[in-house]
Amino acid sequence: xxxxxxxxxxxxxxxxxxxxxxxxxxxxxxxxxxxxxxxxxxxxxxxxxxxxxxxxxxxxxxxxxxxxxxxxxxxxxxxxxxxxxxxxxxxxxxxxxxxxxxxxxxxxxxxxxxxxxxxxxxxxxxxxxxxxxxxxxxxxxxxxxxxxxxxxxxxxxxxxxxxxxxxxxxxxxxxxxxxxxxxxxxxxxxxxxxxxxxxxxxxxxxxxxxxxxxxxxxxxxxxxxxxxxxxxxxxxxxxxxxxxxxxxxxxxxxxxxxxxxxxxxxxxxxxxxxxxxxxxxxxxxxxxxxxxxxxxxxxxxxxxxxxxxxxxxxxxxxxxxxxxxxxxxxxxxxxxxxxxxxxxxxxxxxxxxxxxx
Amino acid sequence: xxxxxxxxxxxxxxxxxxxxxxxxxxxxxxxxxxxxxxxxxxxxxxxxxxxxxxxxxxxxxxxxxxxxxxxxxxxxxxxxxxxxxxxxxxxxxxxxxxxxxxxxxxxxxxxxxxxxxxxxxxxxxxxxxxxxxxxxxxxxxxxxxxxxxxxxxxxxxxxxxxxxxxxxxxxxxxxxxxxxxxxxxxxxxxxxxxxxxxxxxxxxxxxxxxxxxxxxxxxxxxxxxxxxxxxxxxxxxxxxxxxxxxxxxxxxxxxxxxxxxxxxxxxxxxxxxxxxxxxxxxxxxxxxxxxxxxxxxxxxxxxxxxxxxxxxxxxxxxxxxxxxxxxxxxxxxxxxxxxxxxxxxxxxxxxxxxxxx
Numbered sequence: 001x002x003x004x005x006x007x008x009x010x011x012x013x014x015x016x017x018x019x020x021x022x023x024x025x026x027x028x029x030x031x032x033x034x035x036x037x038x039x040x041x042x043x044x045x046x047x048x049x050x051x052x053x054x055x056x057x058x059x060x061x062x063x064x065x066x067x068x069x070x071x072x073x074x075x076x077x078x079x080x081x082x083x084x085x086x087x088x089x090x091x092x093x094x095x096x097x098x099x100x101x102x103x104x105x106x107x108x109x110x111x112x113x114x115x116x117x118x119x120x121x122x123x124x125x126x127x128x129x130x131x132x133x134x135x136x137x138x139x140x141x142x143x144x145x146x147x148x149x150x151x152x153x154x155x156x157x158x159x160x161x162x163x164x165x166x167x168x169x170x171x172x173x174x175x176x177x178x179x180x181x182x183x184x185x186x187x188x189x190x191x192x193x194x195x196x197x198x199x200x201x202x203x204x205x206x207x208x209x210x211x212x213x214x215x216x217x218x219x220x221x222x223x224x225x226x227x228x229x230x231x232x233x234x235x236x237x238x239x240x241x242x243x244x245x246x247x248x249x250x251x252x253x254x255x256x257x258x259x260x261x262x263x264x265x266x267x268x269x270x271x272x273x274x275x276x277x278x279x280x281x282x283x284x285x286x287x288x289x290x291x292x293x294x295x296x297x298x299x300x301x302x303x304x305x306x307x308x309x310x311x312x313x314x315x316x317x318x319x320x321x322x323x324x325x326x327x328x329x330x331x332x333x334x335x336x337x338x339x340x341x342x343x344x345x346x347x348x349x350x351x352x353x354x355x356x357x
Numbered sequence: 358x359x360x361x362x363x364x365x366x367x368x369x370x371x372x373x374x375x376x377x378x379x380x381x382x383x384x385x386x387x388x389x390x391x392x393x394x395x396x397x398x399x400x401x402x403x404x405x406x407x408x409x410x411x412x413x414x415x416x417x418x419x420x421x422x423x424x425x426x427x428x429x430x431x432x433x434x435x436x437x438x439x440x441x442x443x444x445x446x447x448x449x450x451x452x453x454x455x456x457x458x459x460x461x462x463x464x465x466x467x468x469x470x471x472x473x474x475x476x477x478x479x480x481x482x483x484x485x486x487x488x489x490x491x492x493x494x495x496x497x498x499x500x501x502x503x504x505x506x507x508x509x510x511x512x513x514x515x516x517x518x519x520x521x522x523x524x525x526x527x528x529x530x531x532x533x534x535x536x537x538x539x540x541x542x543x544x545x546x547x548x549x550x551x552x553x554x555x556x557x558x559x560x561x562x563x564x565x566x567x568x569x570x571x572x573x574x575x576x577x578x579x580x581x582x583x584x585x586x587x588x589x590x591x592x593x594x595x596x597x598x599x600x601x602x603x604x605x606x607x608x609x610x611x612x613x614x615x616x617x618x619x620x621x622x623x624x625x626x627x628x629x630x631x632x633x634x635x636x637x638x639x640x641x642x643x644x645x646x647x648x649x650x651x652x653x654x655x656x657x658x659x660x661x662x663x664x665x666x667x668x669x670x671x672x673x674x675x676x677x678x679x680x681x682x683x684x685x686x687x688x689x690x691x692x693x694x695x696x697x698x699x700x701x702x703x704x705x706x707x708x709x710x711x712x713x714x
Contacts, residue, residue: 070516
């Protein structure tokens with residue numbers, strides 16, 4: 001039936017195909033190629049899959065038919081036969097958070113070095129969506145998954161892991177399964193940042209963080225509490241605020257702890273989204289308030305004062321996680337491990353301001 | 358053969374599976390489910406695909422077998438049969454460029470509103486990689502593609518478009534095919550930004566942009582030239598520098614045009630990556646140099662002086678492109694169109710500085 005495939009070239013048929021429900025109904029098939037080239041189906045299959053046993057002349061005829069029809073091998077079928085797709089998946093939390101930019105790029109660079117494509121998706125901090133996306137990527141036969149988890153129960157991945165899908169968690173640990181995980185030292189980094197403020201004379205120090213169910217937020221709060229306790233400072237409830245990191249919520253939290261009966265003289269901001277809003281709040285005050293933020297932010301060094309931060313190495317997190325993934329796929333790494341990367345205090349001015357009262 | 362599938366539960370077999378080459382060899386199949394439930398294959402198929410004709414008791418037995426074995430329907434097989442996957446692909450240029458964050462998130466929000474998953478990949482500004490990624494996503498049967506193109510020849514997508522894959526280009530036009538494209542007014546935005554500097558007394562104005570083969574870079578240079586010509590200013594070659602946007606190249610370009618025989622008194626930065634480096638260069642000078650940057654950047658308003666920019670609405674670009682894509686899929690939009698979104702000049706101080714000599 002050599003006349004069915006070229007049909008799609010005619011504009012009227014393109015229109016009809018778009019409006020009808022048969023989305024892929026008119027893709028040329030191997031059968032169409034065989035008919036046009038005047039050869040058998042097996043010969044087309046040999047040419048498409050690079051197998052021997054085809055004369056140069058026949059191969060040329062098949063290639064011409066492939067080009068004329070716009071035939072393309074269906075990888076969904078191929079995946080079913082061969083089981084490997086040379087692709088890995090990455091599940092992020094938020095596509096728009098700049099923290100994930102260098103992390104994603106590092107994962108992609110490692111994937112590319114291993115000849116694999118990276119496909120991403122974002123959970124938007126929704127555990128159901130994380131699961132839906134992870135399973136959708138597995139159903140499309142990715143070889144492995146790097147997951148920044150939104151949920152705290154990953155048993156849904158167990159059948160995939162058993163079936164050989166390599167899995168590494170990054171930034172936050174997996175819940176209720178054993179898996180490789182690559183984290184920053186969130187507790188130690190926050191403790192050091194708060195201790196830095198204490199060393200500069202502060203005692204009333206505020207903490208503004210992300211939602212407490214998020215591992216990194218809880219760990220950083222724990223670091224704040226540890227530093228305060230180490231210094232013998234009793235923490236007032238009004239100095240701590242955890243919740244979503246949208247500017248409105250953070251602004252209100254900062255203003256409340258800056259104006260209460262025991263106003264803070266310094267703020268520890270729990271992540272980059274919080275830091276950016278706190279900088280704006282502090283810029284509007286007449287008195288100076290010290291600030292240390294978790295995560296580095298672009299242009300932090302050019303502000304007045306420069307913003308002191310506890311920097312994570314986002315690229316190293318991504319690179320380390322992706323390298324673990326490929327070691328799993330190579331079969332050279334078999335026991336799940338927890339890897340913790342150090343953070344780094346970068347002093348630029350805002351964290352070295354003395355208490356203003 | 359009911360004993361083959363549960364095998365994977367035993368740790369020794371997990372080890373063996375990882376080290377052997379058969380990645381997905383031990384996934385439980387419908388046949389395994391049928392054997393365990395003591396029913397026929399067709400019955401399992403009916404349950405898995407939600408088809409009628411199964412008694413509640415039999416359905417329960419099949420479901421129990423599915424859970425016990427960790428069976429999961431293979432969507433690659435399903436896609437082959439049904440032709441729809443409820444997913445769209447997005448091909449970015451650079452995962453780490455903050456411009457693409459809000460754009461990606463907007464595409465994802467529209468996809469979600471249509472019940473589709475978004476899967477991303479990045480071309481890293483490499484036309485071959487763009488093609489490889491686009492075809493890999495098509496082979497995995499995405500319903501549509503939103504493409505920020507790296508290349509300038511997209512004829513490789515014609516068979517996919519004919520087969521019904523919806524396609525929208527964003528930020529840069531498609532090459533050599535007719536397709537929907539959503540762009541910012543790069544020419545007009547740059548012309549307005551440069552005219553703004555001219556209105557503040559500048560005549561020696563530098564332009565630092567991305568590689569000239571990139572559409573946006575070429576259009577913005579054209580806008581710069583038009584504004585200069587409108588004002589009757591002859592442009593010296595030493596005032597224009599196009600190339601990669603890594604900090605080293607941009608720094609050298611800025612320093613050269615700030616110290617030459619006809620040093621510029623103002624710089625127009627062709628994108629956000631350029632702007633960030635130029636801000637750093639200007640911060641190290643003793644004299645004041647005016648700056649207008651294309652693209653807004655976080656914290657630009659808190660610098661001294663605030664950075665005047667020509668802002669694009671990255672979220673609107675992504676949203677508009679994704680909505681066109683779903684209109685193609687609905688069959689309500691059939692003729693390729695070019696949509697241009699306006700830019701907005703945001704004055705904050707750096708673009709209103711007078712010439713310093």
